[in-house]
Amino acid sequence: xxxxVYQTFEIKQEKFKEAIENLQEIKKYRNEEYSHTxxxxxxxxxxxxxxxxxxxxxxxAEMEMQxxxxxxxxxxxxxxxxxFLDHVVQGTMYTQIYRNINKKMTEKDKNxxxxx
Numbered sequence: 001x002x003x004x005v006y007q008t009f010e011i012k013q014e015k016f017k018e019a020i021e022n023l024q025e026i027k028k029y030r031n032e033e034y035s036h037t038x039x040x041x042x043x044x045x046x047x048x049x050x051x052x053x054x055x056x057x058x059x060x061a062e063m064e065m066q067x068x069x070x071x072x073x074x075x076x077x078x079x080x081x082x083x084f085l086d087h088v089v090q091g092t093m094y095t096q097i098y099r100n101i102n103k104k105m106t107e108k109d110k111n112x113x114x115x116x
Contacts, residue, residue, distance in 0.1 A: 002100045003057040009084075010092035011049045019087035023051065026079050030055070033076070034066050050092075060099075 011019040023040050030038045041052040057063040070076050084093070 010089040
């Protein structure tokens with residue numbers, strides 16, 4: 001069952017260019033060094049400076065293991081520390097964790113749908 005960690009935050013307007021570059025570095029580093037994927041989302045509508053990261057893990061155990069590795073990695077800590085201390089408006093970080101629903105359909109479920 002996949003786990004999705006969705007983090008939103010507001011970027012300081014005066015640090016916009018540097019923040020985007022730093023976000024791209026974080027994404028690249030995590031995708032290359034760890035066993036999960038990270039995507040960066042930029043706003044099309046809504047708050048102009050509210051951005052998001054989406055990390056996808058195989059399951060909760062994998063999320064825990066990858067997080068432990070990341071927080072033992074000095075290079076990663078520097079990247080993420082610089083980003084959140086220098087480029088993100090304090091108090092705007094919001095993290096949500098989701099899982100997908102992988103219900104397998106039984107024959108009864110399949111037949112029920114065709115009867116309606």
